[in-house]
Amino acid sequence: xxxxxxxxxxxxxxxxxxxxxxxxxxxxxxxxxxxxxxxxxxxxxxxxxxxxxxxxxxxxxxxxxxxxxxxxxxxxxx
Numbered sequence: 235x236x237x238x239x240x241x242x243x244x245x246x247x248x249x250x251x252x253x254x255x256x257x258x259x260x261x262x263x264x265x266x267x268x269x270x271x272x273x274x275x276x277x278x279x280x281x282x283x284x285x286x287x288x289x290x291x292x293x294x295x296x297x298x299x300x301x302x303x304x305x306x307x308x309x310x311x312x
Contacts, residue, residue, distance in 0.1 A: 248290035
């Protein structure tokens with residue numbers, strides 16, 4: 235299992251400027267709704283943005299700490 239703070243930490247390790255919101259969808263700490271905003275997404279299409287987040291979460295997905303996730307990404311404009 236991994237909690238919301240753990241997911242945020244994994245994403246921010248790869249995308250330090252990211253604004254991350256994580257919601258546990260089932261209360262079982264393995265199904266999440268994740269929203270990520272980052273400047274690093276600028277100029278990248280949605281698929282590439284998602285790939286960046288999935289890469290940050292790869293180990294947790296592979297070892298089963300994250301079973302399922304819904305993901306939304308957007309460019310952070312400052």
